[in-house]
Amino acid sequence: KDEVHPDHRAVGICTVDAIACARGLWYYPEQLQDGITPHAVRQIYYFATDRPNHWVDIGTVVEQKAAALRCHASQTSRKDILQWIREKGIVAGAEHKFKIAEAFHHHAL
Incomplete structure (x- = not known):
């Protein structure tokens, strides 16, 4: 979306x-x-897109991503943030052979 x-x-x-x-x-x-x-x-990467065309393996940094999101308490009230990131990442990465991934729309300028 x-x-x-x-x-x-x-x-x-x-x-x-x-x-x-x-x-x-x-x-x-x-x-x-x-x-x-x-x-x-030269490049822009949009996240939260309905038109992803670039995927990044985040398997080695997923805990860091969750910790960073926890720092924004007013923006992220989920108690299960790590599980949520993993679940979304598994879905995003499955088609591209990544265990856990994040999807972006890449636009070259």
């Missing part, structure tokens, strides 16, 4: 806007005087 949380959508839109601005000399020329140089992002 597509991301529908308004905060997440807003951050996504701002991120893509920042990517567009970061590659141009003309957007914030005053920053160039401070030694900042343009940067061209």
